Amino acid sequence: MSGTTTDKFDHLDSIINTEPRTKSFLKSGSDSFWKLHPHLHETAGEVFGTCIVITFGCGVCAQYVLFGGKDGQFLSANLGWAVGVFFGILTSFHISGAHLNPAVTLAFVLYKSFPIRKALLYVLAQIFGAFLGSFFVWAAYYDALNHITGGHLVTPGGIQNATLLGTINTAGIWATYPAGTFISHGNALLTEIVGTSLLVISIFSITDRADPIGRFQVAGFCALAVLGVQISFGAVSAAALNPARDLGPRFFTFLCGYGNDVFTAYGCYFWVPLLGPLLGGVLGGALHQLL
DSSP states (O other): OHHHHHHHHHHHHHHHHSOOHHHHHHHHHHHHHHHHOHHHHHHHHHHHHHHHHHHHHHHHHHHHHHTTTTTOOHHHHHHHHHHHHHHHHHHHHHHHOOOOSHHHHHHHHHHSOOOHHHHHHHHHHHHHHHHHHHHHHHHHTHHHHHHHHTTOOBOTTOGGGGTSTTOOBOGGGTSOOOSSTTSOHHHHHHHHHHHHHHHHHHHHHHTOTTSOOOHHHHHHHHHHHHHHHHHHHHHHHOOOOOHHHHHHHHHHHIIIIITTHHHHHHHHGGGHHHHHHHHHHHHHHHHHHHO
16 A cells, blocks of 8 residues: 555656646747847846836835725835835846846946946836836726726826816826925935935945845845835835836826826926936945945
8 A cells, every 4th residue: 555655646746847848948948048148138137127126016005095095004005115126136136136226227337347338228127117017007906096086197296286186196106206395306305315325335235245145135135225215214205216116107107197297296306216316326335335
């Protein structure tokens, strides 16, 4: 009897550990393609990783806004972004290094000898990945968005507010906006610079070659750094910390029905989450190198 049982388990084990011919063919073909196009592989990694970050992050914001805060709070929104960063880095770290942020890429160009030519591809990939993630969130919450807004897509602080008073501002699900008109551009810019500099200092410290760690640790500590910055400074400017994280979703909201307000709201605020993180990345990298 025991011999029969062993035979059964041996047979089952052979089935589990035998790779199907189709899967093996696809894998070998994929490996060959990426070896011939390494730059394309790295670019795809940045697209995929950034898309994951935005899908998690904007998804938790959509759940919080569209269901009246019943299925989320400020902390849960920040945790959602941290989870997105964790898995975004985890899936792309061995492919592209998981920059997922033009501010991080710029810092690596200036202080880590990262090639400028490759950096341009990375930035475009990051913006496209953020745009793609925004689409996935919009598709997932399409019915809820229409139910809450009645088809009137309103931007916080935008011109439409004058004629659509009482309509929920939903553009903030995707792009970032200040807490209110009492927040000046200068204040928001400073917040983005400080927040991103802290983030880049953390990333440089985490990935220091003198103390190498694995991708799970890199992903975990980077996610923790993002969470820390967001719960410390997120209330002022929504803590973009990432030009692609803001620009990709902002372009998406422009195309999906929010119109020019996404760029003109709050006195053309859109440039703040673009410039602030870039300056913060430069400052953070400089401080890390200095110290």
